[in-house]
Amino acid sequence: MKQEIDTIALIEHARVTAGPYSLRPPARLLRGPVGHAQGIDSGSSIDFYDYRSYQPGDDLRRVDWRVFARSDQMVIRRFRSEVSPVLDVLLDGSASMGLYPGKAAAAAYASSFLAGACRNARGRPVLVHNGQRFGGNDFEHGLAAVTFDQSIGVTDFSPPPETVRGPMRVIISDFLMPLEPGFWRKVSRHTAGLIVIRVLSESEREPRFHGGFRFVDAERREHYKDIRVNRSTVSQYKKRLNAHLESLEETWRGLRAVVVPLDVADDWKDIEETGKNMIAALAKQEVITLS
Amino acid sequence: MTVWTFLNPWGFAALSGLLAVGIIYLFYQRFRRKPVTGLFLWEAPPRPARGGRKISTPTASRSLLLDLAAVLFLVLALTAPAMMTTAPRGLVIILDNSLSMRAGENDKKVRQEALELLTKRENTGGTVVMTAGTMPVILLNKGTGERIGDMETILDNYEPYDPSDSLDKCMALADEMVPGPADIHIFTDHEITHDAVASRAGDNRVFVHVTAVNAANYAIVDAVRRVDRDKGTEKIMAGIANFSGSPGKTGVVLLQGDREIHRRWVSLGPGEASNVVFELEPGMQPLGIELTPPAGSDALAEDSRALLLPERGLPVSYDISLTDRETAEAVQRALDACGGTVAIKKEPALMITDVNTVKNPANPGEKEQKVRGTVMTLEIPRAKGKRQSAFLGPYVVDLAHPLCRDLELTGVYWGPVSVKENKSGAVSLVEAGNVPLYYFSGPGRLVLNIRAASSNILRHPAWPVMFANLVQYCRQRLPGLHKINYSTGGFLHWNQYKQPERNPNRLKGEGMEQPLFVNTPVARVPSKPGIYSLSNNNGLINKIAVNACARSESDLRHLSKRTATMELTSEQKKETPGRKHATSMAWIFLLLAALAMVSNWWLGLKEI
Numbered sequence: 001m002k003q004e005i006d007t008i009a010l011i012e013h014a015r016v017t018a019g020p021y022s023l024r025p026p027a028r029l030l031r032g033p034v035g036h037a038q039g040i041d042s043g044s045s046i047d048f049y050d051y052r053s054y055q056p057g058d059d060l061r062r063v064d065w066r067v068f069a070r071s072d073q074m075v076i077r078r079f080r081s082e083v084s085p086v087l088d089v090l091l092d093g094s095a096s097m098g099l100y101p102g103k104a105a106a107a108a109y110a111s112s113f114l115a116g117a118c119r120n121a122r123g124r125p126v127l128v129h130n131g132q133r134f135g136g137n138d139f140e141h142g143l144a145a146v147t148f149d150q151s152i153g154v155t156d157f158s159p160p161p162e163t164v165r166g167p168m169r170v171i172i173s174d175f176l177m178p179l180e181p182g183f184w185r186k187v188s189r190h191t192a193g194l195i196v197i198r199v200l201s202e203s204e205r206e207p208r209f210h211g212g213f214r215f216v217d218a219e220r221r222e223h224y225k226d227i228r229v230n231r232s233t234v235s236q237y238k239k240r241l242n243a244h245l246e247s248l249e250e251t252w253r254g255l256r257a258v259v260v261p262l263d264v265a266d267d268w269k270d271i272e273e274t275g276k277n278m279i280a281a282l283a284k285q286e287v288i289t290l291s
Numbered sequence: 292m293t294v295w296t297f298l299n300p301w302g303f304a305a306l307s308g309l310l311a312v313g314i315i316y317l318f319y320q321r322f323r324r325k326p327v328t329g330l331f332l333w334e335a336p337p338r339p340a341r342g343g344r345k346i347s348t349p350t351a352s353r354s355l356l357l358d359l360a361a362v363l364f365l366v367l368a369l370t371a372p373a374m375m376t377t378a379p380r381g382l383v384i385i386l387d388n389s390l391s392m393r394a395g396e397n398d399k400k401v402r403q404e405a406l407e408l409l410t411k412r413e414n415t416g417g418t419v420v421m422t423a424g425t426m427p428v429i430l431l432n433k434g435t436g437e438r439i440g441d442m443e444t445i446l447d448n449y450e451p452y453d454p455s456d457s458l459d460k461c462m463a464l465a466d467e468m469v470p471g472p473a474d475i476h477i478f479t480d481h482e483i484t485h486d487a488v489a490s491r492a493g494d495n496r497v498f499v500h501v502t503a504v505n506a507a508n509y510a511i512v513d514a515v516r517r518v519d520r521d522k523g524t525e526k527i528m529a530g531i532a533n534f535s536g537s538p539g540k541t542g543v544v545l546l547q548g549d550r551e552i553h554r555r556w557v558s559l560g561p562g563e564a565s566n567v568v569f570e571l572e573p574g575m576q577p578l579g580i581e582l583t584p585p586a587g588s589d590a591l592a593e594d595s596r597a598l599l600l601p602e603r604g605l606p607v608s609y610d611i612s613l614t615d616r617e618t619a620e621a622v623q624r625a626l627d628a629c630g631g632t633v634a635i636k637k638e639p640a641l642m643i644t645d646v647n648t649v650k651n652p653a654n655p656g657e658k659e660q661k662v663r664g665t666v667m668t669l670e671i672p673r674a675k676g677k678r679q680s681a682f683l684g685p686y687v688v689d690l691a692h693p694l695c696r697d698l699e700l701t702g703v704y705w706g707p708v709s710v711k712e713n714k715s716g717a718v719s720l721v722e723a724g725n726v727p728l729y730y731f732s733g734p735g736r737l738v739l740n741i742r743a744a745s746s747n748i749l750r751h752p753a754w755p756v757m758f759a760n761l762v763q764y765c766r767q768r769l770p771g772l773h774k775i776n777y778s779t780g781g782f783l784h785w786n787q788y789k790q791p792e793r794n795p796n797r798l799k800g801e802g803m804e805q806p807l808f809v810n811t812p813v814a815r816v817p818s819k820p821g822i823y824s825l826s827n828n829n830g831l832i833n834k835i836a837v838n839a840c841a842r843s844e845s846d847l848r849h850l851s852k853r854t855a856t857m858e859l860t861s862e863q864k865k866e867t868p869g870r871k872h873a874t875s876m877a878w879i880f881l882l883l884a885a886l887a888m889v890s891n892w893w894l895g896l897k898e899i
Contacts, residue, residue, distance in 0.1 A: 095326075214325065215327045217327070223330060224330075
């Protein structure tokens with residue numbers, strides 16, 4: 001029996017959990033317009049950051065003349081840049097994610113958590129779902145409206161039209177679909193950092209059913225295969241799954257993406273445990289820090 | 292011949308279970324709909340793209356085949372499969388072992404015919420030779436491993452002396468002993484009717500070989516040797532019969548060894564019998580009786596002589612230990628009158644006392660011992676206390692008990708020592724009202740509740756009768772053999788000694804030796820006349836004489852009037868196939884079914 005998820009409560013819980021955490025800008029400087037958050041590079045804020053030797057072409061207004069008067073050294077004063085990070089959360093809200101409640105819950109939890117962490121870093125989370133954007137306070141409303149059912153059809157991961165240059169981008173999905181060539185190039189283009197949250201349920205990792213089945217594609221119901229599942233077919237399935245995941249991971253390594261694999265149970269009772277694992281993985285890869 | 296058969300063909304109805312299994316598999320083979328995420332990760336089985344077929348036939352998977360096989364084997368096991376084997380026709384020879392078969396050397400002729408039959412049928416499946424005497428005796432049973440090659444030796448054991456035959460029992464026994472139908476050959480001199488045989492024949496064919504000798508015969512039908520204690524003599528009594536069609540005169544000779552000591556002449560009409568009594572001084576020598584009938588009128592010599600040993604007159608030892616002199620004298624008088632009694636002090640068979648227990652004078656501290664005789668104790672309690680009034684009757688007497696035989700208490704007034712009512716359930720022999728006067732207080736322990744001073748029974752005729760019965764009762768319970776001279780076909784009885792080693796365990800004589808059961812005081816009287824020894828491990832106990840005295844067998848006039856070989860069973864029996872034996876083979880199919888189920892389970896484990 002399919003378990004109904006209390007999405008609102010789950011989103012709120014994840015948001016509260018994200019309280020002490022803030023999203024850490026990626027190593028590559030988020031180069032946005034003047035904002036509220038400190039960048040990790042020098043910029044035009046009033047916070048002193050560092051000195052460095054003058055190089056031709058540097059803005060003469062930043063030359064520290066006092067130092068030049070004392071030591072005849074032309075040095076440039078460096079200040080922290082002030083950025084306003086944007087986090088695009090590309091959520092796979094298709095029926096394949098809703099097939100097992102554990103997956104849908106984990107996806108919603110991760111989205112809400114990252115949005116909370118992004119806000120803590122004075123950033124702006126934007127939920128991108130099925131070609132629509134839900135930014136600012138609409139993030140949670142949009143997230144709550146995700147149904148993970150047939151209404152979506154095939155997942156559309158097309159990145160939204162760029163209103164902001166170089167956002168961080170999180171993509172949350174099971175990735176159990178054949179992806180078209182150039183998909184990852186398109187998704188990672190103009191991003192300051194790519195975070196991949198791969199969600200797989202227990203039944204997908206380790207099928208425990210046997211007998212004759214007509215496997216129907218969760219998203220495209222007209223596609224099916226009649227399979228007699230036994231030890232051999234399960235073994236072949238697992239081999240193919242591993243090959244598929246290895247291929248994805250290789251791609252992700254090439255994109256220097258932060259990868260967080262979330263192996264969840266079929267149901268969503270263990271969502272807190274899943275959340276803790278995710279937070280630990282994000283913290284380990286320095287995507288979030290305790291603020 | 293071996294044939295497979297199904298004893299319960301209705302079990303095949305369970306084959307419908309195969310259909311059920313097929314339907315179950317149809318349902319199981321239906322592909323259940325299941326949405327999955329990574330459809331491309333599952334293998335794609337080759338599916339022929341054919342249109343128009345809505346129902347696909349179930350694939351004959353190993354599992355289905357094993358399930359069908361298991362059901363099939365279970366059904367076959369349910370039908371009770373069996374291997375029918377037909378046993379070959381056996382041969383049973385029943386030899387009439389009654390004394391009459393010796394007339395005119397009929398037994399030798401029968402032995403020869405039986406030998407011919409056995410030789411001719413040596414290779415048949417089952418062969419049984421038995422003698423039908425008082426009891427059936429099996430001489431040969433090929434099935435028990437005896438060698439048929441020793442047939443002559445085996446048939447030498449055929450010595451008909453028994454006073455009766457047991458042809459019916461032998462036929463029933465033959466039917467049990469031979470596995471298949473048999474040809475039963477009965478050699479007899481008695482008349483056998485078709486109906487009598489047909490009811491017991493079963494699947495067997497019965498051939499009756501009647502070889503009777505209807506000749507005149509004089510016979511000793513009874514012979515007894517007894518001591519007359521009153522006269523101090525010994526009597527030899529012989530019952531003589533004339534089983535011929537004409538009157539005749541026969542001499543009855545009494546022999547001591549080969550020496551004739553008496554001769555009488557007896558005239559007897561046809562079928563008439565008479566008793567001859569010889570009176571002699573008592574002696575310990577064996578005595579023989581022999582008839583000298585007219586020539587040609589004694590077809591059966593074996594019943595014309597008898598040998599008699601002196602009978603044992605076992606005295607009953609007694610001891611009287613009574614304080615009351617009047618009573619003691621009365622008891623002594625009664626015992627003297629009985630005869631066959633002897634007074635001894637040590638371990639008397641009959642102890643007559645007025646105390647229940649006595650202390651061991653050698654060891655006064657020891658617990659008091661009950662005073663008892665080896666066979667019986669009669670307690671006449673001492674009179675004490677106030678004299679009770681005497682009973683005048685009526686008395687309730689258990690006349691069925693041997694101790695009360697011919698006991699007449701009319702005119703007796705009986706003064707008891709105590710007038711306690713019988714509440715303990717003691718076996719009373721004489722009662723007045725509910726007051727027991729003469730009763731058993733325990734096994735082998737009698738109480739005579741009498742006060743001599745107030746009773747007249749001590750001088751009444753009932754008094755010696757009471758003691759005569761008591762002595763006779765004790766005598767019958769004395770250990771050892773009570774009778775020495777027997778007729779064939781009877782049983783030997785003896786009372787057991789308390790010491791098992793004193794009991795007989797062997798009967799020997801006339802070329803035979805028979806072990807006896809130590810704890811069973813009974814044995815068959817040997818079928819052959821003669822002198823036999825009854826002994827134990829310590830040596831001889833008694834000699835016994837066995838005589839062929841059988842009135843019915845000596846009368847040859849009642850034997851069959853014809854001499855013929857007849858088949859008394861129906862003609863169809865000739866074609867009766869051998870008896871069928873069904874050996875159940877269900878276990879094979881149960882095993883195969885179990886194997887199929889285990890294989891299916893193992894395959895299932897492998898697939899999951």
